[in-house]
Amino acid sequence: MKKQIKPILRFALGEVYTFLGVFSTLLTIICLIDFSELVPDFAGRIVCVVIVFAVSYGMAVIRVASTKRTVVDLENGREAVLEYGDLFTSGDRIVIPVNDSFDTLVDDVLIAKSSIHGQFVLKYFEGREKELDRIIEKGLERVKVAGRYTNKNGKPLYYPPGTVVPVRVGEKTFYLLALTHFRGNTVEPNMKIYYTAVLTLLEYLNKATAGAPVYIPLLGSGLARINREKENELANLLSILRMSRVKIVGGIHIVLHPDMRGKVNILRYRKNKSIL
Known part of the structure; x- marks a missing residue:
């Protein structure tokens, strides 16, 4: 099982971009509304980007591991x-x-x-x-x-x-x-x-x-x-x-x-x- 974990994590990187594309679309919509009011400071925006990537990667790992x-x-x-x-x-x-x-x-x-x-x-x-x-x-x-x-x-x-x-x-x-x-x-x-x-x-x-x-x-x-x-x-x-x-x-x-x-x-x- 341990031998399979690292490759699954590696395979998941290939899926991240798919999920990032969806999230990017959502963020674009949010930005049109007025992203600066939702997250006014620069550090907060960086945190948001990290969260989006982490969620995308997590979803990709689940997708790769669960697909039969x-x-x-x-x-x-x-x-x-x-x-x-x-x-x-x-x-x-x-x-x-x-x-x-x-x-x-x-x-x-x-x-x-x-x-x-x-x-x-x-x-x-x-x-x-x-x-x-x-x-x-x-x-x-x-x-x-x-x-x-x-x-x-x-x-x-x-x-x-x-x-x-x-x-x-x-x-x-x-x-x-x-x-x-x-x-x-x-x-x-x-x-x-x-x-x-x-x-x-x-x-x-x-x-x-x-x-x-x-x-x-x-x-x-x-x-x-x-x-x-x-x-x-x-x-x-x-x-x-x-x-x-x-x-x-x-x-x-x-x-x-x-x-x-x-x-x-x-x-x-x-x-x-x-x-x-």
């Missing part, structure tokens, strides 16, 4: 929702980024337990990885293999970036997305693969989701050598969504883990920046 979701304009009548929350409980159609071999061995080498890929396997198929493998194999029957790894653990075959395998679990459908490629047992950062994968995913979702909202994580999160900051990762993802021109009828929700509150200020991307 906001709408982002993707242009051409399209929107996305940015929100903090738990991806796995956010909705019924959820995108899970995985490696292009669709591995299921969570060993903190190929798949980290803390990754969304790892959490998905452990949460829904722990002890039943063979069952998940069969579902994946069936989903890949008509997909052309892109190549074969020679120096990587786990499954040797890999598939084109953006390949999607739907996995049904109860009322939820998870879309396993081939997003990362390996060099040895290490993920190879590659922006071309990343862009191709996301654009291909959008085309797939446009046909497969039947008008239902889709929930995706911050795709590319964890590829530290591609993007050093979470803000950059989000900016990249939003730029791809705008570039694609694909409109998901039910809408796209980008779900950020609550721990990202101190790393990503979603108000920065909101569609309507007015506070009124």
Whole structure:
């Protein structure tokens, strides 16, 4: 919690100007009435300015800290929702980024337990990885293999970036997305693969989701050598969504883990920046 406080205070500075604009308008009206009669001495006026700034900053801090979701304009009548929350409980159609071999061995080498890929396997198929493998194999029957790894653990075959395998679990459908490629047992950062994968995913979702909202994580999160900051990762993802021109009828929700509150200020991307 303490780690989130300083960034929230920093993010709030960006919101102060919005509130100051409103207060400045109000002060202008007051000045037209006769501000000198209300606050005759110079020191009193300085105090008023300090109070206005303090109130603006306080309101900005509250706004940043309390905001859980906001709408982002993707242009051409399209929107996305940015929100903090738990991806796995956010909705019924959820995108899970995985490696292009669709591995299921969570060993903190190929798949980290803390990754969304790892959490998905452990949460829904722990002890039943063979069952998940069969579902994946069936989903890949008509997909052309892109190549074969020679120096990587786990499954040797890999598939084109953006390949999607739907996995049904109860009322939820998870879309396993081939997003990362390996060099040895290490993920190879590659922006071309990343862009191709996301654009291909959008085309797939446009046909497969039947008008239902889709929930995706911050795709590319964890590829530290591609993007050093979470803000950059989000900016990249939003730029791809705008570039694609694909409109998901039910809408796209980008779900950020609550721990990202101190790393990503979603108000920065909101569609309507007015506070009124």
